[in-house]
Amino acid sequence: MKLKVTEEEKEILINEIAERMKDVIYMDAKEEARKVLEYILEKDFQSSSDSITINFEFKFVYSDLVQILGRYRRKE
Secondary structure (H helix, E strand, O other), X not given: OOOOOOHHHHHHHHHHHHHHHXXXXXXXXXXXXXXXXXXXXXXXXXXXXXXXXXXXXXXXXXXXXXXXXXXXXXXX
């Protein structure tokens, strides 16, 4: 299945995905920060300039995009 979207619909999808990402980050930020700090406190760093990488993964399903697009198209 391939979504056929206009440029305007692409912007709608981008904005909605960005909002959902912000929601997920906000809801999980404290717990993720706790995990990161625990990792940092357990690790023996060699230098104060050692880098720390924090990864955050987002998973969306295709039907999320279809639902967003459907809601937008119903309003139009």
